[in-house]
Structures are given as C-alpha cells and as structure tokens.
Amino acid sequence: MDTLRALIAACALAAAGGPVFAAEPVQWKAQEHITEFKFLFETGKYKADSWNALSPDEQQNELRDSAEPAQQRLEAVQAYYEAAMRPWDTEQLRDYVQKISERDISTVRLWLGEEAGTELRAKVTAVREAMGKANSQDGLRQSDVDGLRQYLTPEAISALRSIKVMRGAQGQSSEFFKKSEVPKGAVNSTLSKVSGSLSSGVSGSLTKAFDGNAATGDASAVDMRGGRYQVPKNVMNGVSAEVSRPMGDFVAEKTAGVLNPGQPRGTTATTVKSAAPQQLGGGTKSTSWTSDAYGYTITTSDGRTQTFRDQRQAEAAIRALPNGSVSKIILYGHGAPGGQTVGSAYYEAGDTAALLKGKMTPGGVVQYTGCNTASIGDATLNPAVGLSMLTRRLLYFSVPYWQDRFSGVPADEARKQWEKTWNADLARDTSRQMGGTIVCGLRTFGLVPGRLPGVTRVMGNQEATTPGYVAGKKVCYQDGREVPEP
Amino acid sequence: MSDLSALLELVLLLGIPFVPVAAGVLLRRKFSPAPAAEGQEPAPLTPGQKAGRLAGTILLWGGILGILFMLIVALNFKGKL
Numbered sequence: 168m169d170t171l172r173a174l175i176a177a178c179a180l181a182a183a184g185g186p187v188f189a190a191e192p193v194q195w196k197a198q199e200h201i202t203e204f205k206f207l208f209e210t211g212k213y214k215a216d217s218w219n220a221l222s223p224d225e226q227q228n229e230l231r232d233s234a235e236p237a238q239q240r241l242e243a244v245q246a247y248y249e250a251a252m253r254p255w256d257t258e259q260l261r262d263y264v265q266k267i268s269e270r271d272i273s274t275v276r277l278w279l280g281e282e283a284g285t286e287l288r289a290k291v292t293a294v295r296e297a298m299g300k301a302n303s304q305d306g307l308r309q310s311d312v313d314g315l316r317q318y319l320t321p322e323a324i325s326a327l328r329s330i331k332v333m334r335g336a337q338g339q340s341s342e343f344f345k346k347s348e349v350p351k352g353a354v355n356s357t358l359s360k361v362s363g364s365l366s367s368g369v370s371g372s373l374t375k376a377f378d379g380n381a382a383t384g385d386a387s388a389v390d391m392r393g394g395r396y397q398v399p400k401n402v403m404n405g406v407s408a409e410v411s412r413p414m415g416d417f418v419a420e421k422t423a424g425v426l427n428p429g430q431p432r433g434t435t436a437t438t439v440k441s442a443a444p445q446q447l448g449g450g451t452k453s454t455s456w457t458s459d460a461y462g463y464t465i466t467t468s469d470g471r472t473q474t475f476r477d478q479r480q481a482e483a484a485i486r487a488l489p490n491g492s493v494s495k496i497i498l499y500g501h502g503a504p505g506g507q508t509v510g511s512a513y514y515e516a517g518d519t520a521a522l523l524k525g526k527m528t529p530g531g532v533v534q535y536t537g538c539n540t541a542s543i544g545d546a547t548l549n550p551a552v553g554l555s556m557l558t559r560r561l562l563y564f565s566v567p568y569w570q571d572r573f574s575g576v577p578a579d580e581a582r583k584q585w586e587k588t589w590n591a592d593l594a595r596d597t598s599r600q601m602g603g604t605i606v607c608g609l610r611t612f613g614l615v616p617g618r619l620p621g622v623t624r625v626m627g628n629q630e631a632t633t634p635g636y637v638a639g640k641k642v643c644y645q646d647g648r649e650v651p652e653p
Numbered sequence: 654m655s656d657l658s659a660l661l662e663l664v665l666l667l668g669i670p671f672v673p674v675a676a677g678v679l680l681r682r683k684f685s686p687a688p689a690a691e692g693q694e695p696a697p698l699t700p701g702q703k704a705g706r707l708a709g710t711i712l713l714w715g716g717i718l719g720i721l722f723m724l725i726v727a728l729n730f731k732g733k734l
Contacts, residue, residue, distance in 0.1 A: 550673075554719050557666055558726050565663045578655035612726065 192223045193230065203230050205278055206237030244278040251275075251287055255294070255319050257326040264298060267291055290318050301327045312574045325576045325584050328567070458618035461510045462632025464497040468528050474632040478512040482522060490525040495532040499634050502537025502609065504563050505591030516596035523601065532643075532653055533606045535594055536634045539563075540608030541642045542592035552640050555611035563589035598644035605645045605653055613639035670719040677713025680705050 195215040196204050207213045207229065213221075221229065255263060272291070276284025297315055301307050307315075307328055315324050463481040466472045467488065475481035485493070498519070500509040507514050514522075519533065527533070535541075543556045564585045571581035594608030617628050617635045628635075643652045684705030689695035698706070 550715065550719070554670070554722055557669055558723050561663070561666050561723070562727065565659065565666065568659055569663070572656065572659075578659075582655050582659065 202237045203233045458623040460631040461500040464633045466495040497534040499536045502540040507537040520600035527604045535608040538612040541594040599647040607643040610640040673712040674716030677709045680709025
C-alpha cells in the first residue's frame with residue numbers, strides 16, 4: 168500500500184511539474200540563438216510572425232537543426248568579408264567590381280553587423296568611383312591614388328592608371344589624324360554596371376527587416392538555394408553534400424565568385440581591360456571631315472561576305488553561323504598592345520577566341536587591323552618601322568612608366584608592369600587560343616590613307632567597315648608560331 | 654637605378670630622330686660647294702659632293718619627317734589631334 172501511495176504521489180508530482188520542464192518558447196532574434204535566427208531569416212524560412220506561430224518544441228527543433236549550417240554560413244561570410252577587405256590586385260579588382268552586388272553587401276551587414284557592411288560598401292564605392300575617373304579623360308589624380316592605397320595593391324592602382332593610357336591608345340587611330348576621344352556618355356553607360364552610386368534602398372531592406380522592421384514586409388530574403396547567393400548544399404541542408412563550385416572558388420581564393428557564382432569570371436589580362444566605349448553618334452552618319460571607320464567583315468567558306476558596324480549585330484551573326492564556316496574575319500578599329508577596339512567593342516585575345524570558338528574553318532584567318540596588334544618583332548633596317556617601334560616604346564612604356572612614378576608607384580613595380588605590357592602581342596596570343604586558325608596583326612602603327620582627314624570625306628568612306636590599303640608591317644601566327652601571310 | 658635607366662632610355666628615344674637631322678646637316682655642310690673667288694663662277698660640284706649632299710638632304714628631311722611623325726602620334730595619343 169505504501170508502495171502504491173508513493174507511486175501515486177510521484178505521478179501527481181510529475182503531472183504538476185510537467186509545464187515546468189517543458190520547452191520554453193524562444194523569442195524571435197533571441198541573442199543566445201542569433202546566428203541561427205540570421206540563418207533562418209536569410210533562407211526565408213521564418214520571419215517573426217511565422218516563428219512565433221511555432222510551438223516551443225518545434226522552435227527548439229528548428230534551432231537545433233539550423234545550428235550547424237548557420238555556423239558554417241557565418242564562417243563563410245566572415246571569410247568572404249575578410250578577403251574582400253584585403254587590398255585587391257588587378258584581377259580581384261575587375262572581379263569584385265563586376266560582381267559584387269548590393270545584396271552581397273546586405274548579406275555582410277546581416278551577418279557581421281552594420282559596421283562591416285558600411286566598410287565594404289565604402290570600399291566598393293570608392294573603387295568604382297576611381298574606375299569612373301580612370302575611365303575619364305582626366306584620369307586619376309594623385310589624391311585619388313592616395314585614397315586607393317588602403318583598398319588596392321600598388322599593382323592594381325598602376326593598372327587602373329593605365330586605363331587612361333589604354334584610352335589614349337584607342338586614339339592612336341590608324342588614320343593617324345583622327346581625333347577619337349571616347350565620348351563621356353559612352354564611358355558613363357559602360358560604367359553603369361559599376362556605378363559608383365550604390366542605391367541605399369535595396370541594401371537596407373534585408374538588414375532592416377531583420378533588425379526590427381519585419382512588419383513592413385520589405386525584406387527580400389536572400390535566395391540561398393541558387394542564383395546569385397548560392398551556398399553549398401551541405402550548408403543549406405545540414406547534410407553532407409558535395410561542395411558547390413562557389414565554395415570551390417572560394418577555397419581557391421577566387422573570392423568574388425563565392426557570393427555571385429552565376430556570373431563568368433573575368434579573364435586574366437596583362438592590364439585592366441578598359442571599358443569599351445559606346446558607338447559614336449548613336450548610329451547616325453558621320454558628317455565630319457575625319458573618319459569614323461571601323462567594323463567587322465566576315466567571310467564564310469561559301470564566299471559570302473557580311474559587314475557590320477554594330478557589335479551586337481556582328482556577334483549575333485557570328486554566333487548564328489554554323490561551326491567551321493568562317494574563312495576570314497577582319498576586325499577593323501583602333502589597336503594598342505594587347506587589345507583592339509571595333510567601335511564600342513574591345514577585344515583581347517581571350518575575347519576574340521571566345522567569340523569565334525569553333526566558328527573558323529581550318530586555316531581560317533582572323534585579321535586585326537589596328538595599330539600595334541602584334542609585337543614589334545626583330546630588328547629592322549626599315550626606318551619607318553624603326554620609328555614606329557621607337558614611338559611605341561615611348562608611348563606604351565616611357566610615358567606610363569613616368570606617370571606611375573609621379574603617382575608614387577615603386578620603380579620596380581612600374582617597370583615590371585609596363586615591360587610586360589608595351590610589347591604585348593595580341594595576334595600571337597589569340598592564335599594560341601584558336602588552334603589551327605591564322606591570326607594576323609600589325610607590328611607597327613598602321614596608316615590608312617583613306618582615313619586621312621578630308622580624304623575620307625572626299626572618298627565618302629567615313630564609316631567604312633572594311634579597311635583599304637593599310638601601311639604597316641603585318642605578321643601572322645598559327646598556334647603561336649609565325650607563318651607567312653595567307 | 655630603374656629610374657635612371659628609364660630616364661636615359663627616354664632621352665635616347667627622344668634623341669634618336671634628331672640623329673639623322675644632325676647627320677644630314679653635317680653632310681650637307683661637309684659637301685657644300687667651295688666658295689667661289691670674287692667675280693668667278695662657283696666650281697661645279699663633283700659627283701662625290703653631289704652624292705654626299707643628296708645623302709645629307711635625305712637624312713635631314715627624313716629626320717624632320719620622323720620628328721613630325723612622332724609629334725603627330727603623341728598629340729593624337731593625348732587626344733589633341
């Protein structure tokens with residue numbers, strides 16, 4: 168009987184104490200679980216209302232399940248932020264400026280706090296503004312360069328400064344006397360992708376919603392399941408899964424790819440690729456005395472020739488052609504060591520190779536008709552060629568070298584940068600990326616008589632898409648080896 | 654050291670186009686006709702003198718054209734032309 172009484176008493180006590188030992192409801196954004204709440208919020212799984220609707224047990228389960236992925240996510244964002252705040256080299260500069268978005272900054276702000284987000288925003292804004300200035304006619308001032316030292320490596324600053332030089336190079340038209348200043352509107356439109364004025368409205372929403380304004384419903388939680396803010400599956404699901412490409416990029420220190428994995432990475436170039444100017448004159452016929460000739464001339468294996476001035480039309484036409492059908496393509500525009508413009512487009516070796524990948528017939532010819540699109544080559548007795556070489560060295564080594572020196576870039580660094588750049592061989596580099604295709608360029612400045620001021624108007628070829636006679640030393644390569652001109 | 658070599662190179666590069674100009678002037682002076690005595694016709698140029706002066710003239714004007722070439726390219730590069 169005593170045993171029975173004791174048992175009943177124990178049961179009564181347990182029943183009375185039940186509510187005491189049951190799980191307590193956890194407040195939304197409770198500090199002891201703040202990491203988990205950030206994760207739950209970022210994944211879009213819960214907001215304050217939906218969280219409060221859960222039973223205490225369900226809340227505990229959710230917190231337990233999200234603890235590990237939340238911690239991993241926090242570490243990933245922390246690592247991303249630390250990498251992003253280190254001084255960027257040239258490749259990182261291009262990569263970040265192209266890819267970092269307002270949402271990325273918001274995410275940093277969400278996970279690491281207001282201060283971290285503000286610092287990252289300040290860096291991105293400063294660098295983008297500097298890029299805008301670098302693209303302008305005036306280029307970077309000394310004060311701009313000084314301000315960039317905390318954000319960029321000296322090499323990247325030097326490369327940024329080189330944009331102006333490369334812009335100048337675009338003015339090195341083969342018609343020689345043409346003033347081909349890049350229109351400011353064109354530069355601005357190019358820079359729209361990397362606008363220095365970041366809208367504050369977008370960035371505010373994510374953190375604002377999490378930090379106390381969820382009721383307004385203006386938050387758009389970052390979609391972590393794919394797209395621009397994809398995270399590894401194992402982080403998302405809390406189960407073992409293959410590490411996604413973004414994380415692979417991240418491990419390989421390709422940091423900008425982590426938060427924006429969907430976009431292609433920029434190619435490595437010897438210099439920062441200057442933004443391509445838009446078409447001059449909005450497509451209206453030029454009426455000036457100087458030439459505005461540039462274009463694409465595409466010849467297919469059936470003998471048909473198409474010409475274009477507009478980049479998009481030309482590239483669309485190339486893509487529409489069947490593989491192995493282009494026997495010759497002439498890219499006519501303004502060249503500089505390592506790159507050439509065709510109107511609004513700018514091509515480096517990788518760009519041309521990517522555009523024409525698979526399209527060329529065996530032994531097909533890619534002709535760059537622009538100044539200095541090949542290296543200067545061996546010594547020559549031709550005084551005109553010698554003079555062109557000398558001028559090239561002056562304009563693409565001496566001038567930018569001293570500009571860098573006056574801006575405080577160390578001598579060794581400036582020398583290394585411009586020694587690498589001044590004699591770049593666009594044609595040879597392209598041929599190495601286009602197996603079997605013959606790629607031709609000019610070792611010298613090219614003089615096109617038909618583009619001389621006045622002459623071009625008399626001849627009515629101000630907007631010619633195909634070059635006529637070009638006075639210059641031509642060279643052709645196949646698989647990186649010099650071959651006779653076809 | 655890097656600056657010094659770059660400076661020397663710059664001076665050399667800028668100076669090169671003046672070399673043919675200077676050589677041309679020197680050749681033209683060296684092979685100039687001998688001054689004629691008063692009231693007499695200047696002595697006709699020998700074939701060697703003619704060749705020397707021709708070479709000097711070519712160098713002189715070639716050099717001048719070269720300097721012009723560089724000036725135009727540089728001005729064009731700076732967007733002034």
